Amino acid sequence: MSDQLRATAGNDEPDLLRDQFRQLLRYRAMIGAGALLGLLGGAWFAATGVDSYVATSEVLLRSPTVDPFASGGTAADKQINIGSERQTAASNSVAARAAKKLGSNGGVSDLQNHLQVTNPSNTLVLRFAYTANSPKAAARGATVFSQAYLDSRQDQTKTLIKNMVAGYKGQLNPLAKQRQELLDQVKTIQDDTAKSTVLSNQANLLSQIATLKSNISQLEALDTTPGYVIRTATPPAAPEGLGLPLLLALGAGLGLSLGLLAAWVRLIFDPSARSESDVARALRAPVLGTLPRVRPGPLLAADHADVRLAEEYRSVAFRLAYDQRFADRRRLLVVAPRGSGEAAAAAAVNLAASFAETGIETLLIEADLRSPGLSARLRAADGTRPGWARSAELGEGGWPAGLQVPVDAGESGTFDLVPGRRVRNVARSLTSPAVTRLIAEADAPNSTVIVLAPPVLAYADALALVDRVDGVLIVCDPREVHRADLDRIRELIAGAGGSVLGSVIHHTPRKPLFRRLPRRAPVPRTVAAPVPAPVQPEPAPEEPEATDSRNSGDSAESPETTLTLHTVRSGLTR
Numbered sequence: 001m002s003d004q005l006r007a008t009a010g011n012d013e014p015d016l017l018r019d020q021f022r023q024l025l026r027y028r029a030m031i032g033a034g035a036l037l038g039l040l041g042g043a044w045f046a047a048t049g050v051d052s053y054v055a056t057s058e059v060l061l062r063s064p065t066v067d068p069f070a071s072g073g074t075a076a077d078k079q080i081n082i083g084s085e086r087q088t089a090a091s092n093s094v095a096a097r098a099a100k101k102l103g104s105n106g107g108v109s110d111l112q113n114h115l116q117v118t119n120p121s122n123t124l125v126l127r128f129a130y131t132a133n134s135p136k137a138a139a140r141g142a143t144v145f146s147q148a149y150l151d152s153r154q155d156q157t158k159t160l161i162k163n164m165v166a167g168y169k170g171q172l173n174p175l176a177k178q179r180q181e182l183l184d185q186v187k188t189i190q191d192d193t194a195k196s197t198v199l200s201n202q203a204n205l206l207s208q209i210a211t212l213k214s215n216i217s218q219l220e221a222l223d224t225t226p227g228y229v230i231r232t233a234t235p236p237a238a239p240e241g242l243g244l245p246l247l248l249a250l251g252a253g254l255g256l257s258l259g260l261l262a263a264w265v266r267l268i269f270d271p272s273a274r275s276e277s278d279v280a281r282a283l284r285a286p287v288l289g290t291l292p293r294v295r296p297g298p299l300l301a302a303d304h305a306d307v308r309l310a311e312e313y314r315s316v317a318f319r320l321a322y323d324q325r326f327a328d329r330r331r332l333l334v335v336a337p338r339g340s341g342e343a344a345a346a347a348a349v350n351l352a353a354s355f356a357e358t359g360i361e362t363l364l365i366e367a368d369l370r371s372p373g374l375s376a377r378l379r380a381a382d383g384t385r386p387g388w389a390r391s392a393e394l395g396e397g398g399w400p401a402g403l404q405v406p407v408d409a410g411e412s413g414t415f416d417l418v419p420g421r422r423v424r425n426v427a428r429s430l431t432s433p434a435v436t437r438l439i440a441e442a443d444a445p446n447s448t449v450i451v452l453a454p455p456v457l458a459y460a461d462a463l464a465l466v467d468r469v470d471g472v473l474i475v476c477d478p479r480e481v482h483r484a485d486l487d488r489i490r491e492l493i494a495g496a497g498g499s500v501l502g503s504v505i506h507h508t509p510r511k512p513l514f515r516r517l518p519r520r521a522p523v524p525r526t527v528a529a530p531v532p533a534p535v536q537p538e539p540a541p542e543e544p545e546a547t548d549s550r551n552s553g554d555s556a557e558s559p560e561t562t563l564t565l566h567t568v569r570s571g572l573t574r
Contacts, residue, residue: 016277023274024263031259038255042247051239055138057128057146058231061085064157064222082119082126089117089126089149097148102141115145125230135235142233153226161219168219172212179205271482279478279503282486288473288502289316291343299377301350302410310350316504317354326471326501330448331439333469333498337481337489338457343506344475345374348452351473353409355448362415364407365438365451367465369399369429372420374452381408399429400438430464439468456489466498474503 095108116129130141182202189195273279276287292308301310320326336344352364366374404416423429442449451469453462
């Protein structure tokens with residue numbers, strides 16, 4: 001079982017990612033604004049940035065040697081500390097030499113800010129990169145700095161050789177003077193033993209003098225070339241930098257990333273249920289249907305120009321019919337979370353028409369006793385009513401008044417409507433025994449009761465009916481309802497003894513920001529003729545008042561009840 005759950009969770013991950021991506025796309029304006037700001041930022045950097053050119057010169061270092069072709073020359077070059085040489089190349093002394101040749105007025109530190117010295121790995125090469133506002137200035141700066149470094153290094157070597165030669169000569173002069181003294185002694189000494197000792201000392205002095213002269217000769221013969229310029233700086237053809245296209249691309253990418261981040265943050269902190277999955281998770285019930293986006297029209301979907309609306313209601317009705325929880329008692333309470341309840345009324349009417357189309361005797365009860373008006377928006381039909389819906393019993397406050405009006409649903413057939421009416425005590429009327437018996441008669445074979453109640457978060461009227469109408473259908477717009485509201489609705493319905501069978505999602509049309517003004521017809525430039533007086537139409541003959549066939553022989557009917565019946569029928573006829 002655990003393996004099966006892991007496999008199911010793994011299969012759901014792509015769906016969750018796609019759902020989150022679709023939710024992010026709801027904030028297209030925020031994402032587009034981020035991309036636009038990024039483009040503007042890239043264009044601003046490209047326009048305000050100063051073009052800079054970089055020229056490069058490379059120098060190969062070498063050590064001073066007597067014989068550059070000897071095998072020991074390579075070992076001498078390996079003794080060069082390339083890190084120290086790189087620091088020397090970027091030092092103030094080299095920059096001061098370059099400043100004299102460039103004639104810079106900004107000082108040594110300003111030139112050092114334009115110079116960058118690097119060393120490719122495993123080489124004795126120093127790379128001088130100089131940045132300037134023009135290609136020629138960049139090339140000249142790189143050339144001058146590389147030559148200044150070589151001159152500085154050669155001067156240091158020559159100075160070192162000069163000091164060493166001076167030191168050797170300082171040692172040589174006393175030895176030469178001492179040798180001369182020994183020569184003078186040799187001429188005057190007659191003893192062979194003493195003379196042999198002096199000659200021995202003279203030989204030692206000659207050896208030391210020869211060594212010193214050899215060292216001086218080697219130092220004077222050294223090749224003091226510090227290195228070679230292996231790459232001459234040339235004026236660059238294009239400025240250094242990202243360029244306008246790349247800056248725009250980077251700006252757009254960064255702006256798009258920021259827009260997606262802002263949209264994700266907005267999505268995380270958005271309390272609205274933005275998708276079907278959010279609604280299903282909050283209600284813990286499936287989404288039975290999503291109504292297509294259509295223009296506002298008649299209440300019955302059969303009269304609407306777009307046939308997709310009627311088909312979607314039929315699909316919801318079939319899903320309810322095959323739901324075992326609804327099929328056991330065939331009672332349905334249709335409510336909206338909050339608002340006007342217009343979408344819930346349309347759903348209740350069209351579901352009643354869809355059930356009637358399948359041959360089921362359907363009764364629609366308008367339990368909205370605070371602002372009833374459903375009967376005035378439907379067409380009355382002549383015909384018989386189902387036997388189980390013919391109760392003439394009055395409820396508390398005069399509702400239900402025993403009136404079931406047959407409604408013409410077009411090709412779907414007819415269904416009966418118990419219209420609502422305003423009462424003084426709504427709670428007492430909804431919990432009256434008459435309402436209970438009216439709903440309970442739906443237990444008859446081939447019958448269904450649909451109850452329309454006010455928004456459940458606005459009034460507690462729907463909760464008063466939940467214990468008798470077990471299944472509840474929530475009609476909501478995910479953009480207009482919060483997830484916390486859906487959780488609260490589910491808890492309220494469960495606490496009242498009912499269950500949420502599912503939900504129907506609709507999309508409330510948004511009001512346009514700018515209303516398009518109608519175009520005026522051109523006025524013809526002609527002389528206006530006198531307008532004749534309008535002809536008054538003849539008044540139509542008054543229709544006789546309709547009477548209820550069931551109560552025509554009942555002399556005990558009160559004038560108030562008859563007046564109410566006539567008023568409702570007059571609204572239906574209109």
